Amino acid sequence: MESLSDHNAKLGRRPVVVLLLLSLLLGVCFGAMYYAGDLSRLQRDHSAQETRTALRDVADPEQLDQAVKLHPSNKLLRLLALASKDASEIEAVAQRLLNEAEQKPFPKLSALGASGRSDLEALRRDLKSAESNAASVAPRYAAQIKTTRDQVEKDARSLGVGDDRLSGFMAMIDEQHAAWIALTSKVLGARADYYDAYEKCVALLLRDFGIYKVTNGQFVFPFQSTADSYNRAAIAMTAAAERASELDGERTTLRQSQLSRLKAFVGD
Numbered sequence: 001m002e003s004l005s006d007h008n009a010k011l012g013r014r015p016v017v018v019l020l021l022l023s024l025l026l027g028v029c030f031g032a033m034y035y036a037g038d039l040s041r042l043q044r045d046h047s048a049q050e051t052r053t054a055l056r057d058v059a060d061p062e063q064l065d066q067a068v069k070l071h072p073s074n075k076l077l078r079l080l081a082l083a084s085k086d087a088s089e090i091e092a093v094a095q096r097l098l099n100e101a102e103q104k105p106f107p108k109l110s111a112l113g114a115s116g117r118s119d120l121e122a123l124r125r126d127l128k129s130a131e132s133n134a135a136s137v138a139p140r141y142a143a144q145i146k147t148t149r150d151q152v153e154k155d156a157r158s159l160g161v162g163d164d165r166l167s168g169f170m171a172m173i174d175e176q177h178a179a180w181i182a183l184t185s186k187v188l189g190a191r192a193d194y195y196d197a198y199e200k201c202v203a204l205l206l207r208d209f210g211i212y213k214v215t216n217g218q219f220v221f222p223f224q225s226t227a228d229s230y231n232r233a234a235i236a237m238t239a240a241a242e243r244a245s246e247l248d249g250e251r252t253t254l255r256q257s258q259l260s261r262l263k264a265f266v267g268d
Helices: 004-055 061-070 075-101 109-114 117-158 163-207 224-266
Strands: 213-215 218-220
Touching (some): 075 117, 109 163, 163 224, 218 224
16 A cells, blocks of 8 residues: 555656656757758758859849749749849830930931921920920839839749848849939939920020021021020030930949849848
């Protein structure tokens, strides 16, 4: 027959056994969590290393697309491909809006010598229309950028790259958008200056129509003050056209710098 002291001893040992079992269970859980976290970190490191290797010789968006095709399961590469696609799309949108603002090329000043009054009046209307259209480009572009950003974020979330990586990615996208908005704004400014200076030239030709002469493609005005005003406007036209041409070159530079930013993002 079990004595009271033996019974109490067994009862005293039970909590100890339970505590040992709980400790063992917690140890297994923490070990599994550590292993899972370590495995996840190793997977991230492997993905980043694979991405850096794949990007080593990438020099343009098409090569990036090829890298994605070679590594279709690499989420980082697919994320970068989204950013590259975004840059191409917002650049194309900017160019389309700029083309819509100036629906047809304007003739050179030297070609206006044979223009009649009605031709000059029509040209002046077209210049004013182009200037008005250019003023509407900025808000339309900003609206398109907002739509594009929302879609990029949606596509990026679907990849399941994690909140920290997604946050850094969208910050990069915002920087990318800001750069294109700034460049497009500069182009619009150059075009506005060009239209304004051109319109001043045409206005002077209309005012003095019938009394100026054209010699070797050059306008000869009867009054020096008119000639000076015309020359100032013509010089401003040339300067604005040159500035617009230089900004076209900046587009290439911006695309290249953004590709470099994509590569740097992998190491962030």
